[in-house]
Amino acid sequence: MxxxxxxxxxxxxxxxxxxxxxxxxxxxxxxxxxxxNEIALAPVEAAHLLYRGDLEAxxxxxxxxxDFRAFVAREPGRKFGVRFLVYADLRSRGFYLSxxxxxxxxxxxxxxxxxxxxxxxxxxxxxxxxxxLRVIGERTDxxxxxxxxxxxxxxxxxxxxxxxxxxxxxxxxxxGATLPDGCEADLLADRVVVWEPxxxxxxxxxxxxxxxxxxxxxxxxxxxxxxAAYLAERGAIALEPxxxxxxxxxxxxxxxxxxxxxYTTLRERGVVPKTGYKFGADFRTYADxxxxxxxxxxxxxxxxxxxxxxxxxxxxxxxxxxAHGVRKTMAFALVDEAGGVDWWSxxxxxx
Amino acid sequence: MxxxxxxxxxxxxxxxxxxxxxxxxxxxxxxxxxxxNEIALAPVEAAHLLYRGDLEAxxxxxxxxxDFRAFVAREPGRKFGVRFLVYADLRSRGFYLSxxxxxxxxxxxxxxxxxxxxxxxxxxxxxxxxxxLRVIGERTDxxxxxxxxxxxxxxxxxxxxxxxxxxxxxxxxxxGATLPDGCEADLLADRVVVWEPxxxxxxxxxxxxxxxxxxxxxxxxxxxxxxAAYLAERGAIALEPxxxxxxxxxxxxxxxxxxxxxYTTLRERGVVPKTGYKFGADFRTYADxxxxxxxxxxxxxxxxxxxxxxxxxxxxxxxxxxAHGVRKTMAFALVDEAGGVDWWSxxxxxx
Numbered sequence: 001m002x003x004x005x006x007x008x009x010x011x012x013x014x015x016x017x018x019x020x021x022x023x024x025x026x027x028x029x030x031x032x033x034x035x036x037n038e039i040a041l042a043p044v045e046a047a048h049l050l051y052r053g054d055l056e057a058x059x060x061x062x063x064x065x066x067d068f069r070a071f072v073a074r075e076p077g078r079k080f081g082v083r084f085l086v087y088a089d090l091r092s093r094g095f096y097l098s099x100x101x102x103x104x105x106x107x108x109x110x111x112x113x114x115x116x117x118x119x120x121x122x123x124x125x126x127x128x129x130x131x132x133l134r135v136i137g138e139r140t141d142x143x144x145x146x147x148x149x150x151x152x153x154x155x156x157x158x159x160x161x162x163x164x165x166x167x168x169x170x171x172x173x174x175x176g177a178t179l180p181d182g183c184e185a186d187l188l189a190d191r192v193v194v195w196e197p198x199x200x201x202x203x204x205x206x207x208x209x210x211x212x213x214x215x216x217x218x219x220x221x222x223x224x225x226x227x228a229a230y231l232a233e234r235g236a237i238a239l240e241p242x243x244x245x246x247x248x249x250x251x252x253x254x255x256x257x258x259x260x261x262x263y264t265t266l267r268e269r270g271v272v273p274k275t276g277y278k279f280g281a282d283f284r285t286y287a288d289x290x291x292x293x294x295x296x297x298x299x300x301x302x303x304x305x306x307x308x309x310x311x312x313x314x315x316x317x318x319x320x321x322x323a324h325g326v327r328k329t330m331a332f333a334l335v336d337e338a339g340g341v342d343w344w345s346x347x348x349x350x351x
Numbered sequence: 352m353x354x355x356x357x358x359x360x361x362x363x364x365x366x367x368x369x370x371x372x373x374x375x376x377x378x379x380x381x382x383x384x385x386x387x388n389e390i391a392l393a394p395v396e397a398a399h400l401l402y403r404g405d406l407e408a409x410x411x412x413x414x415x416x417x418d419f420r421a422f423v424a425r426e427p428g429r430k431f432g433v434r435f436l437v438y439a440d441l442r443s444r445g446f447y448l449s450x451x452x453x454x455x456x457x458x459x460x461x462x463x464x465x466x467x468x469x470x471x472x473x474x475x476x477x478x479x480x481x482x483x484l485r486v487i488g489e490r491t492d493x494x495x496x497x498x499x500x501x502x503x504x505x506x507x508x509x510x511x512x513x514x515x516x517x518x519x520x521x522x523x524x525x526x527g528a529t530l531p532d533g534c535e536a537d538l539l540a541d542r543v544v545v546w547e548p549x550x551x552x553x554x555x556x557x558x559x560x561x562x563x564x565x566x567x568x569x570x571x572x573x574x575x576x577x578x579a580a581y582l583a584e585r586g587a588i589a590l591e592p593x594x595x596x597x598x599x600x601x602x603x604x605x606x607x608x609x610x611x612x613x614y615t616t617l618r619e620r621g622v623v624p625k626t627g628y629k630f631g632a633d634f635r636t637y638a639d640x641x642x643x644x645x646x647x648x649x650x651x652x653x654x655x656x657x658x659x660x661x662x663x664x665x666x667x668x669x670x671x672x673x674a675h676g677v678r679k680t681m682a683f684a685l686v687d688e689a690g691g692v693d694w695w696s697x698x699x700x701x702x
Binding site: 051069072073075079080081082088092137138139154156157158159160162186188189190191193195208209211212222223224225226227251252274275277278279280281313314315317318319321322325326 | 402420423424426430431432433439443488489490505507508509510511513537539540541542544546559560562563573574575576577578602603625626628629630631632664665666668669670672673676677
C-alpha cells in the first residue's frame with residue numbers, strides 16, 4: 001500500500017509516517033528519522049519514491065495532492081532536476097546514497113558535496129562513504145579554485161550523466177640527464193635550431209626533435225621556444241635566455257610564462273614534457289625516459305591554466321574523453337601569479 | 352658536384368645557373384626557368400637543396416657565402432620556418448610541390464595557398480594539382496571567414512606536422528517523422544519533461560530521452576531546451592515557444608539561438624541532432640534514423656560557432672582527434688547574424 005507524504009515547505013523536507021521508517025529508512029536508506037515514527041525525506045528522495053510508486057502523493061502546505069509530475073514541476077530545492085536525475089541513476093545502479101549533510105549522514109564529507117554515496121552493499125548507517133559527489137548541469141561553470149577531490153557528476157542537456165573522478169595528482173618521474181654546455185643554436189621566428197648537439201641531448205634526455213634525412217652527418221635538433229628557454233637558462237645552448245623568453249611571449253602571449261613554469265617544474269620532478277599539440281593539450285609527459293629508442297607511451301596529457309581559470313564542463317568532457325581514447329590521463333596544472341603550480345587530474349568514472 | 356646559388360634579395364629568389372635547370376628543375380621539379388639556362392628558386396626550395404647537399408652555398412648580395420645553417424638563420428621570406436618544414440616533409444613522402452603562384456605553376460589554385468602539391472608521380476609540368484596546401488604554425492589564429500577548401504598543414508612547436516582536409520560539407524539525411532500535437536509538458540530550470548507522449552516521438556523520430564524504470568506504465572520523455580523549443584514552435588508540445596527560448600537563453604546565453612538555428616536546419620534536412628556533450632561538441636548527428644531500436648552510430652560531431660569566430664589550431668587538433676578516435680567526422684556550423692549556416696568539415700589527412 002503506497003503512503004502519502006506531507007511537504008513541509010519551510011523546512012524543505014517531506015515527512016512520512018505510518019511504517020515509512022521501517023520500509024523506506026531502515027531497509028532502503030531513504031531520509032532520516034524524526035520523533036515518533038516519522039521520517040524526513042529530501043525532495044529528491046521523495047520524488048524518487050513517487051517515481052517508483054512507493055509514495056502515492058505528497059500533500060503540500062495548502063492541502064494540494066501532488067503526484068510525481070506535479071511535485072517535479074515545483075522543482076523543490078536547488079538544482080532539483082539534475083540532482084534527481086543523478087539520485088535516480090545511482091539508485092538504479094544499486095547504490096545507497098544520501099544528501100551529504102546532517103542529519104542524513106552523521107559524518108558528512110569535508111568537501112562541499114551534494115551526495116554521500118556508500119560502497120555497494122552498504123548503507124547510510126554503516127559509516128563509510130565511497131564517493132563525495134557533486135552534481136552540476138553541463139552549463140555550470142566550475143572555477144578552478146572550487147575544484148574539490150571527489151566525484152563530479154555532470155548532467156547534460158538530454159539528461160545523460162557523466163561521472164568524473166577529480167583528484168590531486170602531482171606528477172613525478174625518474175628521468176635525469178646531464179645537460180651539455182653552450183651548444184650553438186639559432187633563434188628563429190617561432191622555434192630554435194640547435195646545431196650539432198651531443199647525441200644524448202635528444203637520445204637520452206629527449207629534448208627537441210631531430211631534423212631528418214640530412215645527407216651530411218650533422219645532427220640538427222629543433223626545439224620549441226619552451227625547451228630552448230629552459231636549456232638557455234641553464235647554459236646548455238648558447239642563446240640569451242631573455243631573448244628566447246621574449247620570443248616566446250611574442251608567439252604565445254602570457255601563456256608562455258605559465259607553460260615555462262610548468263615545464264620547469266616537470267623537468268625538476270624527473271618528468272619529460274613534450275608538446276601536447278596533437279592532443280589539443282599543452283604537454284604530453286613521460287615519467288621514465290631512459291632512451292628515446294625504448295620510449296614507452298606518454299602517460300599524462302596536461303593542460304596549463306591560470307589559477308583563476310573557469311572550466312566549462314563541455315571542455316572537461318572533451319579533454320577527458322580524448323585522453324581516455326588514447327589511454328592517457330588528463331591532468332590540469334593551475335599556475336598562480338608567482339609561478340606556483342597546483343595539480344589536478346580528471347578521469348572518467350563508471351560508478 | 353654541388354652548385355652555388357645567388358640570393359637575389361630584392362626579388363626574393365635564389366638564382367642558379369650551370370646545369371641547374373636540367374638537374375633541379377626538369378628532373379626534380381624545383382624552381383622555374385629564367386632566361387638563358389638559369390632557374391629561380393623560392394627560399395624554401397633553395398634551403399631544401401642546401402639541406403640535401405645539392406647546393407653547396409648561396410651567395411647573398413654582399414658576397415657572403417651562406418651554408419644551410421646561415422641561410423636558415425636569415426629566415427628569408429614569410430613563415431619561412433614552417434613552410435620549409437612542410438616542404439621537406441612532403442618531399443620526403445615522395446611528392447613534388449611548388450609555391451602556389453605563378454610562375455612556379457601555370458594555373459595556381461583559386462584559393463590562397465602556400466603550396467600546390469602534385470599527385471604522386473606527377474610534377475609541376477603535368478598540370479594537375481592534388482592539394483592546395485596552406486601552412487600555419489600552431490599559434491596562428493584562423494578566422495572562420497578565412498577557411499578555404501583544401502589542405503591545412505599545422506606545424507606544432509616541436510616541428511611535427513598535422514595535415515587536415517578542409518571541405519565544405521552540407522549534412523543531409525533521410526529521417527522524417529510526423530510530429531504529435533499538443534503533448535503535455537513542463538518547463539523546468541534547464542530541461543523539459545514531456546508527459547505520456549506518443550511512443551513514436553522517441554522511438555521513430557528520436558526526440559528526447561525516456562526516463563527509465565517507472566513502475567507505472569507512463570512513458571515520460573525528457574527533452575533538452577533546444578529540442579523543446581523546436582517542438583513547441585511546431586505545436587507538438589503544449590508550451591509557449593517564447594518561454595522555452597527565454598529559458599534557453601537564461602541557461603546558455605547567446606549560444607542558444609545559434610544552436611537552435613543549426614538544430615532547426617538539421618531537422619529540416621532530415622538529420623537528427625542529439626547532444627554532443629560527451630564528445631565536447633554541440634551535436635552528434637544521425638542521418639538516417641528509422642527507429643531507435645536499429646540505431647547506427649552517429650556520423651558527425653558538430654560544433655556551432657558565430658561566423659566571426661576565430662579558430663585556434665590546438666582546438667582544431669583536439670576536435671578532429673577526438674572525432675577520429677570515435678569514428679566520426681568533425682564538422683563546424685558557422686552561423687551568421689540572420690541565422691544562416693555555413694558548413695565545413697575537417698578531417699585528418701595522411702598525405
